[in-house]
């Protein structure tokens with residue numbers, strides 16, 4: 001069955017964001033999506049495991065940002081379908097005044113997000129229908145500007161979104177967002193890799209042949225390059241389950257989840273930072 005292209009609203013064909021939503025246990029999916037999701041999961045059992053592990057990483061990363069690193073406002077790029085325990089729910093559980101702007105370029109995600117992402121009235125949330133490849137337009141959006149304080153550091157979340165961008169665009173995107181945000185802002189990245197899960201390469205190759213769907217796993221060096229100009233925070237760029245492993249939940253087969261994750265802080269003066 002032909003898959004809908006990302007960005008296309010078509011309820012008769014499976015759509016990548018609804019397939020992902022189904023793997024996460026969400027309700028915003030249809031029979032066509034579930035059928036493809038089940039077939040993909042049968043061929044590549046690591047895909048749904050990885051989707052869930054990625055969401056659990058968000059549940060570990062946001063509390064660290066709020067509790068330990070003093071972050072009170074977030075910009076979540078490529079936020080995906082609103083599922084349970086989105087960034088604002090996790091952050092507002094710790095600080096009800098936390099503010100979150102979600103950004104996604106997919107109209108299906110946009111349609112679901114606007115109503116479902118409302119949070120604690122003491123904080124604030126907004127959804128911006130925008131493109132990670134165009135940071136200037138996203139940052140100029142009035143919805144974003146109404147929610148984010150321009151003088152306070154921001155938690156820039158880029159989870160499982162950079163593999164959708166060409167490598168040079170991904171590197172430029174992270175850099176442009178981070179340079180435009182206040183000093184002390186911190187980018188959190190999760191990115192698939194074939195470095196330590198070679199069987200995932202087969203999935204990636206198949207995905208690469210699907211028209212309209214780009215989802216590129218990258219090497220450690222390539223993902224590291226996305227932190228250029230930022231100070232990598234401990235424990236550095238590591239396999240997802242090695243990031244605060246004591247909080248990572250069930251292990252076993254998930255030990256080889258094919259994601260690298262890390263956090264990088266924007267220095268006070270990014271123009272003098274390398275490279």
Ligand SMILES: C[S@@+](CC[C@H](N)C(=O)[O-])C[C@H]1O[C@@H](n2cnc3c(N)ncnc32)[C@H](O)[C@@H]1O
Pocket residue numbers: 006017020054055077078079080081103104105106109130131132133158159160161164165
């Ligand atoms: C795999 S989902 C990840 C969702 C969420 N960040 C998470 O980690 O669970 C990727 C999301 O990125 C969005 N996306 C892909 N390319 C994008 C782009 N150029 N700009 C903004 N969002 C994009 C997709 O629409 C999708 O919702």
